[in-house]
Amino acid sequence: MADNNTAMTNDKTTHFGFKTVPVEEKASRVADVFHSVAGKYDLMNDLMSGGIHRLWKRYTIELSGARTGHRILDIAGGTGDLTAKFSKLVGPTGEVVLADINDSMLKVGRDKLVDKGYASNVRYAQADAQYLPFPDNTFDCITIAFGLRNVTDKDLALRSMNRILKPGGRLLVLEFSKPTNGMLEKAYDFYSFSLLPKIGGLVANDTESYQYLAESIRMHPDQETLKEMMNEAGFVNTEYHNMTGGIVALHRGFKP
Amino acid sequence: MIFDFFSDNPINTVKTSALMTVESVINKALEYDPATQNAVGELAGKVLAIECTLPPLTFYAVHSETDISLLGQYEGEADTTLRGSSLSLATLAIDGQDRVSFFDTGVEVRGDHDLLRQIRKILKNLDIDWEAALSQLIGDVPAHLIGESLRTSAKWQKDAMERASSAAAEFSQEEVRLTPSKNEVEHFNGEVKHLANDVDRLAARINKLNVILDKKSQDQAGSNTSSNKNNDAS
Incomplete structure (x- = not known):
């Protein structure tokens, strides 16, 4: 499977940024990173992307086809940006589930959403994307924004998402990817490995976590590989849209 | 893409x-x-x-x-x-x-x-409520002060427009006598209306006289015809 080439180097080890770690350690190491950055996650997103992450997410919402009465799962929903918008679009007859494996991120997201008045149609679940605790054929749409690269076994997670989608439902994967332009890639590398950890150090007082973020982006499958992985997990009509010169790509696939 | x-x-x-x-x-x-x-x-x-x-x-x-x-x-x-x-x-x-x-x-x-x-x-x-929106940015008191001054300014502007309009009318009517006053126009309108009524009445009277004259001339023409017949018979 494609994941064997990308996420796991062999049966017992996997990537954690540029490091190779035992499979069972990756989840806890990723959890430590997000426990560390949770409090300043939104601020850092704005600083790191210059606010463009809002456009990336907006485009994800437009391609989600969300409308009144839909059930939507926002995996690795973090601080709830997508959930907030989906909550409005699905209305009182719909439901949005904000899921995150990390309880710190989930708490920050839940507090933020409740403070803003999103309560009636939003549920919360601390869940591992590889073993989603929902019945088969439950959701009209699943999104995972900037979360798939942190999942230990991406194939398992994609199959799990496919299982709980309704037939005709869609999966949207918004994730950092490979820039399509050589010059842009060089500038992006300089930014990621030289500036980003320094910004992380200054703002969140956490250089290592942002170093990991940069490394994990480089280890994530490129556009075509991820598309192939989605096909192998059972999705059809799979396509991707590059954004910001391929720095980010939005993959979309449907459950047949 | x-x-x-x-x-x-x-x-x-x-x-x-x-x-x-x-x-x-x-x-x-x-x-x-x-x-x-x-x-x-x-x-x-x-x-x-x-x-x-x-x-x-x-x-x-x-x-x-x-x-x-x-x-x-x-x-x-x-x-x-x-x-x-x-x-x-x-x-x-x-x-x-x-x-x-x-x-x-x-x-x-x-x-x-x-x-x-x-x-x-x-x-x-x-x-x-723009004042409430502004108060979120700069605080209640400054927002209220700005709101008050904007409202005062808007009221002054409205009053000034009304005063300018009134002064212009007065100058035109009283000082340079370029235009008539409202009373003069109303009086003139009344007189025109009165004259129109008089003209209508005069027209009706003339019409009535015309009808009488027509009748008289028809009667006279009738009597002349009958006297001529009598003369011819005699």
């Missing part, structure tokens, strides 16, 4: 950014007009599609319980679709008339016309 900032279609990025900005401004404004926010909430779930022909731009206004989302793409069916140039769409939005039909507006309306009427009613009754 679409939505690529650097190569393929920067228009989509501009469109998405613009829609996000406008949506944010609209929803911020709604926060400061609770009545309008409630009215928008009553349209929750309704979708208005706007197809602008010039410049070519299509977007969707999706109403929720508390605000409006402006989306560049929407896969469901819109309740109402408006199609027209930006000018005619803007005119329709702000003209404030209660319309039964939209046929002469230059905007093609498809779907639920009542939704459009409700949205226009909401726009007409929009009353944003």
